[in-house]
Amino acid sequence: MYTQSFSVPDGSEEAKSSGLKAVTKALSPQDAALQAQFDARIDADGRIEPREWMPEAYRKTLVRQISQHAHSEIVGMLPEANWISRAPSLKRKAILIAKVQDEGGHGLYLYSAAETLGTSRDQMLDGLHTGKAKYSSIFNYPTLNWADVGVVGWLVDGAAIMNQVPLCRCSYGPYARAMVRVCKEESFHQRQGFEALLVMMQGTAEQKAMVQDAVNRWWWKCLAMFGPPDADSPNSAQGMRWGIKRISNDDLRQKFVDATVPQAKVMGVTLPDPDLKWNEARQQHDYGQIDWDEFWATVNGNGPCNKERLGARVKAWNDGAWVREAAMAHAKKQQQRQMKEAA
Amino acid sequence: MNAPIDYLLHLADNALILGQRNAEWCGHGHILEEDIALANNSLDLIGQARMLYQRAAELQGGDATEDTLAYFRDVPDFRNYTLCELPHMPLMSATAQGDRDFAITIVRNFLYSSLMVLVWDQLQNSKDVQLAAIAAKSLKEVRYHLRHSRDWLVRMGDGTTESHDRAQIAVDQLLSYTQEFWTNSPQEASALSNGTGIDMASLQTDWNQIVDAALQESTLQRPAAGGFVTTGKQGIHSEHLGFVLAEMQSLARAHPQATW
Numbered sequence: 015m016y017t018q019s020f021s022v023p024d025g026s027e028e029a030k031s032s033g034l035k036a037v038t039k040a041l042s043p044q045d046a047a048l049q050a051q052f053d054a055r056i057d058a059d060g061r062i063e064p065r066e067w068m069p070e071a072y073r074k075t076l077v078r079q080i081s082q083h084a085h086s087e088i089v090g091m092l093p094e095a096n097w098i099s100r101a102p103s104l105k106r107k108a109i110l111i112a113k114v115q116d117e118g119g120h121g122l123y124l125y126s127a128a129e130t131l132g133t134s135r136d137q138m139l140d141g142l143h144t145g146k147a148k149y150s151s152i153f154n155y156p157t158l159n160w161a162d163v164g165v166v167g168w169l170v171d172g173a174a175i176m177n178q179v180p181l182c183r184c185s186y187g188p189y190a191r192a193m194v195r196v197c198k199e200e201s202f203h204q205r206q207g208f209e210a211l212l213v214m215m216q217g218t219a220e221q222k223a224m225v226q227d228a229v230n231r232w233w234w235k236c237l238a239m240f241g242p243p244d245a246d247s248p249n250s251a252q253g254m255r256w257g258i259k260r261i262s263n264d265d266l267r268q269k270f271v272d273a274t275v276p277q278a279k280v281m282g283v284t285l286p287d288p289d290l291k292w293n294e295a296r297q298q299h300d301y302g303q304i305d306w307d308e309f310w311a312t313v314n315g316n317g318p319c320n321k322e323r324l325g326a327r328v329k330a331w332n333d334g335a336w337v338r339e340a341a342m343a344h345a346k347k348q349q350q351r352q353m354k355e356a357a
Numbered sequence: 358m359n360a361p362i363d364y365l366l367h368l369a370d371n372a373l374i375l376g377q378r379n380a381e382w383c384g385h386g387h388i389l390e391e392d393i394a395l396a397n398n399s400l401d402l403i404g405q406a407r408m409l410y411q412r413a414a415e416l417q418g419g420d421a422t423e424d425t426l427a428y429f430r431d432v433p434d435f436r437n438y439t440l441c442e443l444p445h446m447p448l449m450s451a452t453a454q455g456d457r458d459f460a461i462t463i464v465r466n467f468l469y470s471s472l473m474v475l476v477w478d479q480l481q482n483s484k485d486v487q488l489a490a491i492a493a494k495s496l497k498e499v500r501y502h503l504r505h506s507r508d509w510l511v512r513m514g515d516g517t518t519e520s521h522d523r524a525q526i527a528v529d530q531l532l533s534y535t536q537e538f539w540t541n542s543p544q545e546a547s548a549l550s551n552g553t554g555i556d557m558a559s560l561q562t563d564w565n566q567i568v569d570a571a572l573q574e575s576t577l578q579r580p581a582a583g584g585f586v587t588t589g590k591q592g593i594h595s596e597h598l599g600f601v602l603a604e605m606q607s608l609a610r611a612h613p614q615a616t617w
Contacts, residue, residue: 091392099377104427217615326384333387335387337391340519342384
């Protein structure tokens, strides 16, 4: 589903990458030639493919970003799955199951894309389960009423699409191609989320109140999904240089606000920001201050559901060990039988 | 010719309740591929339930819809097999806590889909042409469910000692619930008599063959038949269904005037 528009340093790498910087080694003539070739490809807006040479830091950044994105897809199944059993009509239940199933599929594409960079799914999952690898902060918020499911579709997926459409032109080919497929399915979910809310806003007073309550709780969290302000986002420049990041955090956030305000009007909900208003001079909306302390607390493990989300993933993995072992043992037996037959 | 409403509800309730159960794995599977597979299975079942409820609602007339049938009937009105409502854990009282056990889930899906490949195949010839069309669509889906659950049954039975033991416990505990398949109920009798239903007893030999071949390949033992014969399809359920419905219907019932 969704990635943060910036790659958050994972626990294990942080010390190495942002601590004492090693003295940069001079490139050998051969590496310098490869680096020049790589830079030229990026400058020409070309794609980098798995077997090609790439700077080690580019590879690492992509592994971190794509795996965070993949983890976000699978952790993101939990807040929505929370409502599958209670979906209020069979149609909405079916839509929700299909959506969560798609998210699982997106996770698979993304793990595959990351594996082309030389990591393994087991390694990536180990990072998630030990808390070293991050996932999108947005999934650490609880789904408290049925309208949350629609709001996650409309606003969270809406923010994700803003982030992901530029990633369809990302310089790393496998990631860009995964994003094309993901965006197609995602925009479908986003419309379904909007439609579910629209129906509720035409319904009873309780239904309308549910929608407004959900919008109030999710609005600011969605704005934070675009990452820290450009001024506080030192890694962005490198991401831009590498053709991984195409549009800055603040520009994406502005695009999202400008696209969403008229949708809220159509729906008949208010957005919980007294400072939100059209700026005639800028031809864009002004909006209020995001609570970055709260955002960073959540990214760093202290949001309302961080422990529950990770706890559920770790439990599923540990409880399922015997099933994975059975599958491996059976596959091995089958292989041995086939070898015996062939002999 | 129209199928009896009660008979359509029996088929629909089976699909809905088992679909509800399979969706409980969403986000909690042992590997991402299985979260997707069980969600897929659940989605197919909910789809089947919707088509069957829509047909039942059409015959019932009045204000009936797929949702009034799913959300505003109580435990004694549900006609699903008791097998479909059991939780994903070795047998225990409904208020007891237990972990999800993939072996229970898979064995249940296997036993049910082994039956439904036969049922849907025959119902393609139902004199209720709408039911026949639903059967033709459902048959394609249930063949996939059977392949999925059978593959896992073999992997578990012929896997490790632990997986073998867990699969054997699941077979031992769940097989007696299948006796209900072969008992006669009033709705099945009336569907059979007007040519819209099928003779369930005639499927038993084929079902046994499917089950025995899979158990043999899995190196699992078939327990002796016997024990209590459940009566879910007659509306007398286990203690588990009440909790399934309490959760499933809670939001719809809290807002009976709402459309979603």
